[in-house]
Amino acid sequence: MQNSYRLKRRNFVKKAGVGAVSTVLLSDIVYRNLLPEGYSPLAFQEPDPFKMFHKDPEMVLLNDKPWNMEAKAHLLNDDVTPNKFMFIRNNGIIPEDIDVSTWQLKIDGESVLNEKTYSLADLKSKFKHYTYQLTLECGGNGRSEFDPPAKGNQWSIGAVSCAEWTGVRLKDVLEDVGIKDDAVYIGYHGADIHLSRNPQKEPISRGMPIAKALQDETILAFAMNGEDIPLTHGYPLRLVAGGWPASVSGKWLNGISIRNKIHDGEKMGGSSYRVPCETVAPGEKVDDADMCIIESMPVKSLITYPKSGAIIDEGKSLKIRGHAWAGELEVSEMEYSIDFGSSWKTINVQKPVNRLAWQHFSGEVNFPKKGYYEIWARATDTNGNKQPMVLPGWNPKGYLNNACHRIAVKVV
């Protein structure tokens, strides 16, 4: 209902706009017949996404319907990712006409004791606030490298961020609502609109097991980096669950269902955010029944300084730095190689600021003589898992590529 109301209003504004523009441009009769149905003149097309979302012009636009944009490694050098370098992964259309004064979060589901609805003011005043730096990586980050190719947005390495999120703990809210003993999962609902504009369809409605929902760092955030959450990242309320595929962190949050079974919302089934339970050969067909939901993201790292392609003088050492993260775990060791993995040297990596925040590494690299080099970075998690140098196990949708990142350097 609300969606169709929004839709009508939007079209009215567009039509009025077309009239005004064509008068100014004298193009009414001459050019209108050249316009396809539903096509708006340039002046009324979606504005520049870099300006609209306050993104750095060096960011890479992958998709404009829905909006998807990624960073490059050297843009992610900050300890805490600012909005301008944060990747965008949207599944639907950003909600229109957001009114924070009437925004509501409804908690329902089979396993809720009493359905309850909170306003934003309720959430902010009733519960204690917490701030965490949380790593959010798209499950499909690195998809572009898989062979045979996997369908979807062809992310390279930039669909990861670690911003500072402020909000209330989901567990405090769930305690206030009361959940039954048979609760196993929570599913989220957002105000975004399905690409087909069908108000009956949700673009995405994923979730997490109760154990993850009850972690201290799983929050209902209303601020990012000390300010209101940017519109495209979920304003005014976002579920944030660090270390898991970022699709678990539902944007424009207006509902949470406490489920007595694994949540069956949009993009919880089929090949979405799921990988073969048992490894398969590249390109193999996998039945839906043999696919398992991705939980923690794997260990991974990025060299964020210098930018790939640096030319340095012989005899000089090169400072490098970057970040490493390991889903639910911590990174225990960081190494680099300048000889394609023949030898590895360890490099200093800091402890995380808080659990689920990425960790920073830095050090100096020396080169024995002139030539072309690649610096490969490899992180190890607290379970002893290391990043592979080649692509990890193939899966139909190209998730979980945590192969080593590398940059090119020339010593002259």
Next chain:
Amino acid sequence: MEGKNNPAKNTSSKYKWPIVVAFLFLFIGTGVWYLVGPEESEEEVTDITEMDPDKVENGIHVRTGLIEAEGLQEVINNCTTCHSSKLIIQNRMGEEQWNSTIRWMQETQGLWDLGDNQKIIVDYLTTNYPPFKKGRRKALSNIEWYKLDQ
């Protein structure tokens, strides 16, 4: 659909004279503006020419970025209604994968039956956007070399 109730078309004959007067006025005004106005006005003029939805440049359909080839119109009509052409361009699949992707879109995303167009569309995609062979790890490419001041 919007075009059927186009208010400008219905009213143009009724208000012909006022429009001609206004047109002349604006024409003269634009001429004066062109001579003495700031340079930004030129941008608006180029915008009008770029509105041609069928324009093809160097074998690329400008509005969508898709390769101009047999089946382009069917792809534009059936695929870019719901999602961006950017999603098509960056994905490279074989016939079987495209057909199963179409089936997935029909089962879950509200795509209609494509009928005879399905073969035309899949042929267009597999011909113009065939898969690359990448192996287990590609060599670094497109490196932009720069002198690093240390």
